[in-house]
Amino acid sequence: MEEGKRNKKLHAACIPFPAQGHITPMLQLAKVLNSKGFYITFFNSEHNHECLLHSQGPNSLDGSPSFRFATFPDGLPPSDTTPNQPRSAESLVRSLERNSALLFQKILLILIEPKPSLGTPPVSIIISDAFLSFPLNAAREFIDCPIVLFTASSPSCFLAYSQFDNLLDSGVLPFKDADYMTNGSLDVKPDLEPSSMKGMRLRDLPSHVRTTEKDNPVFGFIKRIITRCSDRPIIFNTFKALDHEVLKDLSEVLIGPIYTVGPLQSLSNNLALHESEGISDIGSNILKEDSECLRWLDSQNPNSVVYASFGSTTTMTNEQLIEFAWGLANSKHPFLWVIRPDIIIGQSAILPVEFEMEVKGRGILVSWCPQQKVLSHPSIGVYLTHSGWNSTLETISSGVPVICWPYKGDHQPISWWSCYKWGIGKELDIFVKRDQVEKHIKEVLEEEKGKMLKLKAMEWKHLADEATSSNGSSRLDIDRFIDYVASLHHVENGLTI
Structure with a gap:
């Protein structure tokens, strides 16, 4: 299948969790897909949209004929702080879950708006942050659109999340003593089943475990993420050489296809990003940069x-x-x-x-x-x-x-x-x-120890460069993902690709 024909009618709606660390890699992924011929609708919360305009410039999110920005409310009251100010992640999680019905209605109105006769193709795929539930609801209940999940977290963190239930059931968590930060409890090495996690201390697990409450709502939130991702295609911002041990263990947890497409900043830099349309220059920093x-x-x-x-x-x-x-x-x-x-x-x-x-x-x-x-x-x-x-x-x-x-x-x-x-x-x-x-x-x-660290860092740089070069593992996985979307588009929507 020729690439231009294969991607001609594909349209990805990209919905990151509205925090800096999630927006940046999702935007990089969107740029990569746009360079491959996808039409992109990229969603920011209304607050972050204003922050981006404040830090990047008033016309920075104008987009292009094939790349548009849309907004949704995050459910929090307007901030009375400076506009160049991120929201609290904890407040966002609570608000987004509480207001999910309103949010997916807002997303829905935007997603069903495009008209092929006006040059905007119908949505082919929703790429949703794994931290969000409302895009999945919208895809299921209203537009019957395929959805894949993207995680801005590391694969090692995601694998650790999958072990939380076992740690709770075995009584390792929660901590029994409120002084766990200072009494040595964090140095305990639990009996973790995945081979890639052997030797980890409790201090090396995601900080969400640091609680004395078994019914801490964070555990429920993490469990919902794992359940959400268990049987769906998922995209990781990593490359195979870096995380091959973790990815092998994750294949026992996730039954859907896994795509490793990172490092996304390198991949997006290596691909032609429609510079004539200004897409490559679109920034994702909510905070204003000092380039001096x-x-x-x-x-x-x-x-x-x-x-x-x-x-x-x-x-x-x-x-x-x-x-x-x-x-x-x-x-x-x-x-x-x-x-x-x-x-x-x-x-x-x-x-x-x-x-x-x-x-x-x-x-x-x-x-x-x-x-x-x-x-x-x-x-x-x-x-x-x-x-x-x-x-x-x-x-x-x-x-x-x-x-x-x-x-x-x-x-x-x-x-x-x-x-x-x-x-x-x-x-x-x-x-x-x-x-x-x-x-x-x-x-x-x-010292000599530092020279060894630098040598190892340069070895990983070489492997990252290989992964994002032509025929590298991440470049091949992007193409594999595009073929997956194209096949769904063809089968489910009866369109000729």
């Missing part, structure tokens, strides 16, 4: 700079911020540090005057930055990270070692894999101390 830091990086020596960033949702106390600050300062290495305006819980970040004097001329602070460009800059020597999945894939694609301080959600298993399986990093204690930050930075940038 790239000029400063140009003035630094290769592999010398510490890049420190903890993602779009991580928060900490001011005491923890100060520990990181003095760890960076005492390392004596130049650094670029992203400190979001809302990174401190309930207050503004306050750094000591002595710190500012100590690092003057060798450290810069920004509120947000173009991370992919930063990580691929030759001056970056190590990434001090929260271990978010998008960030981890970006650093793997750039061949940069990591120092991990996992915060929540899937950060914990990703940190474990980075440090103990992939061999690209060092892990910080939960209760961060400046001496350990300094020690890890010096180990990575000055």
Whole structure:
């Protein structure tokens, strides 16, 4: 089947969970499919749509004849904070589940609107974030449209989710003592069945397990995600060489087809993304980027700079911020540090005057930055990270070692894999101390151990490049996914592809 004919009438509706870490990879996937000939309708929450316009520019989401943006309400009251401000993930989960009926009605009205006579094909496939339930309801009850699920989490996190029921049934969870953070309970190694999880401690499982309540609503939410995904096609933002052990174990949990199409940022960069229509330039950052830091990086020596960033949702106390600050300062290495305006819980970040004097001329602070460009800059020597999945894939694609301080959600298993399986990093204690930050930075940038981490990081970069190149595993899986959609389109809708 010729590619142009195969994709001519295909239309994908892409619906990410409305948080930065979910929007970014879904938009990258949408761009890839658009470059392959798909018509795209991309959904953002109304709040995030406004945030994106604020950070990217008033015409940044105008789209193109083959790529349009649509919005749905997230059910939360209008924010009275600055418009360039993400929503709380916990509030979003509660609101989206509570208002699911209203939301899928809104989605439905938009999805049935396109008219082939106007040049917009009918929807061929819904690509829904696995965290969302309402697109599945809409697909089932109203438009009888095929649906596949996309997860922005790592496969290792998804596999860990599938074990929560067993851990609850066996009594390993929930924790019996409220002091589990300090009494050694997190260091217990449970008897986990999947071979790829052997050796994991409870601290290495997604942070959702950290509770003393067996009826914690998060467990129910996770169980619904696993049930939702168990028999449906699912897309992972990874590549086979990186996660082959986990994917083998997942094949015992998921009976539907699995597509590995990552790293999506590399795949989208490698494909022609309709630059004449401006699609490749559409950004996904809700926060406004400071690109001036790239000029400063140009003035630094290769592999010398510490890049420190903890993602779009991580928060900490001011005491923890100060520990990181003095760890960076005492390392004596130049650094670029992203400190979001809302990174401190309930207050503004306050750094000591002595710190500012100590690092003057060798450290810069920004509120947000173009991370992919930063990580691929030759001056970056190590990434001090929260271990978010998008960030981890970006650093793997750039061949940069990591120092991990996992915060929540899937950060914990990703940190474990980075440090103990992939061999690209060092892990910080939960209760961060400046001496350990300094020690890890010096180990990575000055010692033989750091050279080994860099060598391993470059090996993974080479494998990521292979996966997203012509005939690479991720490129082939994108084509396999397109063939799957085309076959459904042909059989279910009686259309000629």
